[in-house]
Amino acid sequence: MRVHLAAPTGRAAKRIAETTGGFAQTIHRLLKYDPAKSGFLHDSATPLPTDFLVVDEASMLDSRLAAALLQAVPSSAHVLLVGDVDQLPSVGAGNVLKDLIGSDLAPVTRLAVIFRQQQLSQIVVTAHAVNQGDATLPPTITDLVTEQLHHDLLFVPVTSAEECIARVIELCTKVIPQKLRHFDPVAEVQVLAPMHKGVAGVGNLNRALQQALNPHGHALRSPAGDLRAGDKLIQLRNNYDKGIFNGDIAVVTAVDPEDGTLEADFDGTKQVLDRGDLGDVALAYACSIHKSQGSEYPVVIVPLLKGHFMMLQRNLLYTAITRGKKRVFIVGEPAAWGMAVRNNESRDRRTHLREKLAILSER
Numbered sequence: 287m288r289v290h291l292a293a294p295t296g297r298a299a300k301r302i303a304e305t306t307g308g309f310a311q312t313i314h315r316l317l318k319y320d321p322a323k324s325g326f327l328h329d330s331a332t333p334l335p336t337d338f339l340v341v342d343e344a345s346m347l348d349s350r351l352a353a354a355l356l357q358a359v360p361s362s363a364h365v366l367l368v369g370d371v372d373q374l375p376s377v378g379a380g381n382v383l384k385d386l387i388g389s390d391l392a393p394v395t396r397l398a399v400i401f402r403q404q405q406l407s408q409i410v411v412t413a414h415a416v417n418q419g420d421a422t423l424p425p426t427i428t429d430l431v432t433e434q435l436h437h438d439l440l441f442v443p444v445t446s447a448e449e450c451i452a453r454v455i456e457l458c459t460k461v462i463p464q465k466l467r468h469f470d471p472v473a474e475v476q477v478l479a480p481m482h483k484g485v486a487g488v489g490n491l492n493r494a495l496q497q498a499l500n501p502h503g504h505a506l507r508s509p510a511g512d513l514r515a516g517d518k519l520i521q522l523r524n525n526y527d528k529g530i531f532n533g534d535i536a537v538v539t540a541v542d543p544e545d546g547t548l549e550a551d552f553d554g555t556k557q558v559l560d561r562g563d564l565g566d567v568a569l570a571y572a573c574s575i576h577k578s579q580g581s582e583y584p585v586v587i588v589p590l591l592k593g594h595f596m597m598l599q600r601n602l603l604y605t606a607i608t609r610g611k612k613r614v615f616i617v618g619e620p621a622a623w624g625m626a627v628r629n630n631e632s633r634d635r636r637t638h639l640r641e642k643l644a645i646l647s648e649r
Contacts, residue, residue: 294346296531298580328358344369348378385639408439421627439614447485476583477572480597495571506541508564520570586610590618598626
């Protein structure tokens with residue numbers, strides 16, 4: 287049987303490959319995207335040579351990509367979609383996975399056993415509570431230095447954006463290195479923010495964390511700011527020539543300001559990036575929760591403030607919490623937690639797909 291593994295993003299495809307030991311690729315690469323025709327080489331006329339297609343992170347499928355994918359699947363093949371409809375929906379239009387499940391036209395298996403963490407993990411308990419609209423605060427810690435970190439998920443209360451940044455820096459520079467010594471504060475800790483702009487947004491958090499964690503050394507000027515050996519980067523676009531993909535995380539190992547190049551380690555593979563590549567990377571001490579979909583990290587820190595009100599939604603918070611494998615710290619205002627958990631309006635997407643599927647089922 288010819289089996290193919292795919293995912294909407296390069297980062298998610300890499301995770302499938304690591305988990306299964308098989309070959310996985312992005313949907314665009316699977317369908318052979320052709321920039322010249324702004325379309326795919328595989329379609330209904332030239333279907334994929336597959337018998338069984340597995341698509342992970344299917345909640346990220348928008349209507350256009352899902353349509354192109356299903357058109358390219360031969361009628362004799364099986365398709366298995368794996369995904370979590372409680373996470374953020376696709377960036378593009380549609381809500382494909384949720385609509386397919388709601389149509390009752392395809393067999394659905396709901397996984398009830400959690401493998402990522404132990405069953406009684408506070409991460410798991412809190413994620414389920416958020417999903418059910420329970421706004422009760424998780425275990426809270428106020429003194430990070432003296433109190434014990436008993437739970438794998440903790441809420442750190444703050445009263446302002448400035449205090450939020452100070453606590454995030456304290457976690458990365460003191461608490462985690464001293465109390466959780468087996469975690470590297472750069473390589474294994476990821477700050478996930480709801481927004482890019484603002485005092486506690488991705489941009490400002492990256493500047494503050496770079497200054498706190500890696501302030502010295504020769505710097506290379508780039509569109510992302512000054513980059514130094516030891517800095518953490520994220521790839522923003524797929525680069526098939528170098529084999530690095532949107533969402534891939536790297537640590538800078540060397541910079542050459544005169545040549546305008548840097549060397550970065552992407553999960554054990556070193557790549558040299560020249561000036562033309564530097565526009566496709568950004569600092570990644572902090573990144574957006576949306577950008578984290580399809581990824582998981584040993585330690586996650588989530589700033590959560592009322593100032594993020596435009597993005598405070600239940601599925602955003604759920605997605606952030608479930609990115610953490612071992613530890614999660616929510617640094618924020620208790621009122622912001624309640625706002626996010628109670629706001630479930632973002633799930634309402636008028637796609638008309640379920641109605642079209644219902645018409646097809648009657649024929």
